[in-house]
Amino acid sequence: MVKYSICIPAYKSKYLKDCINSILQQSLDNLELIILNDCSPEPVEEIVSQFEDSRITYVKNSSNVGSLNLVDNWNKCLSLAQGEYIMIMGDDDLLEPDYLEEFSKLIQTYPHLDVYHCRSKIIDDDGHTLMLTPACPSYERVYDSIWHRLRQYRSNYISDYLYRRASLLERGGFYYLPLAWGSDDITAFIASAEKGIAHSNRPVFNYRSNRLSITSTGNDIEKMQANLGYASWLKNFLQIPPQDPEDETVYRHLLHHQRQYMQQRKMYTISKSMASEPHKKALLWLKNRNRFGLSVKEILVATAKGINMKSKA
Numbered sequence: 001m002v003k004y005s006i007c008i009p010a011y012k013s014k015y016l017k018d019c020i021n022s023i024l025q026q027s028l029d030n031l032e033l034i035i036l037n038d039c040s041p042e043p044v045e046e047i048v049s050q051f052e053d054s055r056i057t058y059v060k061n062s063s064n065v066g067s068l069n070l071v072d073n074w075n076k077c078l079s080l081a082q083g084e085y086i087m088i089m090g091d092d093d094l095l096e097p098d099y100l101e102e103f104s105k106l107i108q109t110y111p112h113l114d115v116y117h118c119r120s121k122i123i124d125d126d127g128h129t130l131m132l133t134p135a136c137p138s139y140e141r142v143y144d145s146i147w148h149r150l151r152q153y154r155s156n157y158i159s160d161y162l163y164r165r166a167s168l169l170e171r172g173g174f175y176y177l178p179l180a181w182g183s184d185d186i187t188a189f190i191a192s193a194e195k196g197i198a199h200s201n202r203p204v205f206n207y208r209s210n211r212l213s214i215t216s217t218g219n220d221i222e223k224m225q226a227n228l229g230y231a232s233w234l235k236n237f238l239q240i241p242p243q244d245p246e247d248e249t250v251y252r253h254l255l256h257h258q259r260q261y262m263q264q265r266k267m268y269t270i271s272k273s274m275a276s277e278p279h280k281k282a283l284l285w286l287k288n289r290n291r292f293g294l295s296v297k298e299i300l301v302a303t304a305k306g307i308n309m310k311s312k313a
Contacts, residue, residue, distance in 0.1 A: 003030040004100055005083030005165065008091050009073035010035055011066055013042035015092035015208065017050070022206075023089065024053055028100040031055060034080050036073055039064040068222060070180040074158070075173040078165070086165045088158045088174075094123070094206035102204045103162045110139065110198040114167040115191035119203040120160045125210050133160070136199035142192045143242065143250040146234070149185055150254075150261040158184040160205045163191060175233070179219055181226035182265075186233050193237075220273040220281065224292050227269060231262040266294060267302035274306025281306075 006023050010016055023033050033053075037044045037060040048058050059080065065072050074088050085103070089095070096102075099118070106116045120133045133155040137144075148154050161184065168174070168191065175186040188197065238255050242248060254261075273281045282303045285292075289299060 002032045002083040003085065004028070004103075004162075005032050005034060005077075005081035005086040006089055006095075007034040007036065007074075007077035007081060007086065008089045009038055009066055009070070009077060010044045010048075010091040011038045011040045011042070011064075012091050013040065013044050013047055015094075016044060016047050019089065019091055019093060020048070020051060020056075022094040022096075024051070024055070025097055026095065026100045027098050028104060029055075031100065032057060032081070032083060034059070034077050036077055036080075037061065038066045038073055068178055068219070069176075071174050071176045071183050074180070074183075078168060078173050081165055083165060085162050086168065087162045090157070090159055090207070092208045092210070093157075093159055094127070094208070096204040096206070098202075099204040102200050102202050106162075106198045106200050113192075113195050113198055114164045115188055115197050116162045116200075117156065117188070117197055118160050118162075118200040118205055120155075120157060120205040120207050121203045122209050123206045125208070127206075127208075130209065132203050135201045139196055139198050140192075141196045141244075141247060142189055143247045143254065145192060145197060146189055147250050147254055150265075152264075156184060156188075157205070157207050159207070161188055163187075167191065177226040177229045178222040179226060181223045181269075182230040183226075186230065189237070220269065220284070221288070223269050223273075224266060224288075227262065227266050228292065230265065231258070234258055234262070263294075263298060266292060267298055267305075270294075270299060270302035271306035271309065274303060274310055278303065278307050278310065 008019065032055050034057045035048050039061045057080065077088060078086060102118060103116055119135060121129045122131045124130055134153060171190055175183050175190060177183045235258065238258060242251050270285055285294065285299045286296065289296065
């Protein structure tokens with residue numbers, strides 16, 4: 001039986017060959033690699049055809065999905081996967097050779113969990129390390145995960161999570177939000193709600209930060225719509241108090257401060273949107289402030305912060 005399914009919803013081709021190589025060169029080889037071509041105009045198929053490896057399964061969408069409904073690609077990969085565990089890989093990111101080996105150690109230490117996580121390196125276009133994501137405790141309960149993520153103590157990506165495939169399927173797959181803006185967070189929260197999550201502080205995943213990533217691209221209205229979906233999920237989740245008394249303090253904090261955290265998330269989205277045409281974007285948010293529950297002051301503060309960040313870039 002295949003132990004690990006690594007899945008690439010592929011659209012960009014520039015770094016795809018390096019991405020595939022980093023997967024096939026894992027120190028543990030009990031894996032399958034599923035490459036889903038999201039009807040890309042770039043030479044994705046030509047790059048995949050250069051590899052002769054029985055572990056590769058290649059599939060192509062009949063039309064592009066990921067421009068908005070990126071999570072649909074993740075869930076299509078999930079439906080194709082056969083491994084006991086699954087991870088979704090960005091088409092321009094890289095794995096360290098011991099990525100799977102490190103997760104295997106986590107699984108041996110915490111065999112009952114449904115989700116595992118590793119620290120990441122953030123790399124530039126040339127593969128140079130810019131920063132590490134924050135370190136995490138070896139084991140964590142879901143309320144701490146939510147609290148630390150909303151306080152922006154954490155930075156994570158879909159590819160630094162490994163899921164037990166059967167459990168993910170039972171829960172309906174990866175959680176849908178437009179552009180997957182927050183889908184990695186909520187999918188992990190759902191998977192860890194009952195049993196918690198284990199972390200490795202070895203940075204065995206490399207996230208490539210560039211202007212073509214979802215974080216840096218447009219679709220600002222869809223991102224803000226995703227924020228509303230995120231807030232709705234959190235509100236529903238917090239309606240049921242925790243059973244363990246140890247979770248009570250953090251739970252009450254989240255319950256009382258959830259709106260504040262969600263407004264901060266909205267303001268972050270506004271700030272990021274200022275990377276291009278800031279004056280036009282400011283008018284866009286002012287026009288849509290009632291739709292997204294934003295005050296004029298919040299928009300102006302986020303706009304100023306975004307413009308300041310752009311000037312220092």
